[in-house]
Amino acid sequence: DGDLPLLEDIARRTGVALENARLFHRQRRVAETMQRHLLPRLPLLPGLQTTVRYFSAPDASQVGGDWYDMFPLRDGSLAVAVGDVVGHDLNAAAGMAQVRNMLRAHAWSQAEGPAAILSRLYDSCTQVTDVAMATVLFGRLERQTATDWRLSWSNAGDPPPLLIYCE
Numbered sequence: 001d002g003d004l005p006l007l008e009d010i011a012r013r014t015g016v017a018l019e020n021a022r023l024f025h026r027q028r029r030v031a032e033t034m035q036r037h038l039l040p041r042l043p044l045l046p047g048l049q050t051t052v053r054y055f056s057a058p059d060a061s062q063v064g065g066d067w068y069d070m071f072p073l074r075d076g077s078l079a080v081a082v083g084d085v086v087g088h089d090l091n092a093a094a095g096m097a098q099v100r101n102m103l104r105a106h107a108w109s110q111a112e113g114p115a116a117i118l119s120r121l122y123d124s125c126t127q128v129t130d131v132a133m134a135t136v137l138f139g140r141l142e143r144q145t146a147t148d149w150r151l152s153w154s155n156a157g158d159p160p161p162l163l164i165y166c167e
Contacts, residue, residue, distance in 0.1 A: 031063040031090055038097050042070045043078070047146060065092035065134070067100050071107075073140070079107045080151070082158060083136035095131040102128070103138065114138045114154035122156065137161060 042050045052068055065085030073079055081103055085095040099121070106120045118138055125131055135157030142150045153161060 031093070034063065034090075034093060038093065038100075039067065040069050040071070043072060045078070047143075048149065063090060063093040064088040065096040067096045069100055069104065071104060073107060075111065077143075078141040079104070080139040080141055080153075081136060082161075083134060084158070085131055086133040095129060095134070098129045099125060099131055099134050099136070103136065107138070114140055114152055118154050118156050 036054075039052075039054060042052060050070060054066075054068070065083075065087050067081075067083050067085075069079070069081040071079050081100070083096070083099060083103075085092050085099055087095070102124050103117070103121050106117050106124070110117060110120065112120075118136065121136070121138075125134065135155075137153060137155040137158040137160070139151050139153035139161065142152075144150050151161070151163075
């Protein structure tokens with residue numbers, strides 16, 4: 001009888017720990033599903049092979065501000081972007097969605113080079129979002145011939161792109 005209060009306390013604490021683990025696992029699944037739905041599918045292009053590999057953030061929330069994008073522009077060229085909104089939580093993922101969508105809008109609506117587009121993006125982000133810091137590499141990929149492509153790019157904080165040529 002003397003051990004009964006101790007056993008009840010252990011059982012109560014075990015129940016709370018199990019419920020917290022269940023809720024944490026559910027929140028993590030929801031966050032990762034949201035992040036994966038925010039990431040785009042790459043366009044299929046004749047003569048150009050593209051691929052991406054995305055891994056969730058290693059910490060608890062499994063989300064973050066890392067993103068990539070590739071989409072057609074009005075003139076037939078392609079926009080290519082890789083970026084990161086600082087953080088590894090739902091706020092970073094939401095900020096990533098804002099920055100990515102603003103970049104898409106600027107690139108689609110303005111026939112300017114990558115540096116000018118990034119300048120517009122910076123002006124927009126500082127006025128319209130709560131994103132504290134982001135880096136991005138933005139490029140414009142244009143077909144020159146049936147087998148040749150030209151990439152013009154600009155970066156804001158991200159390292160320059162690495163070109164790997166495969167035949």
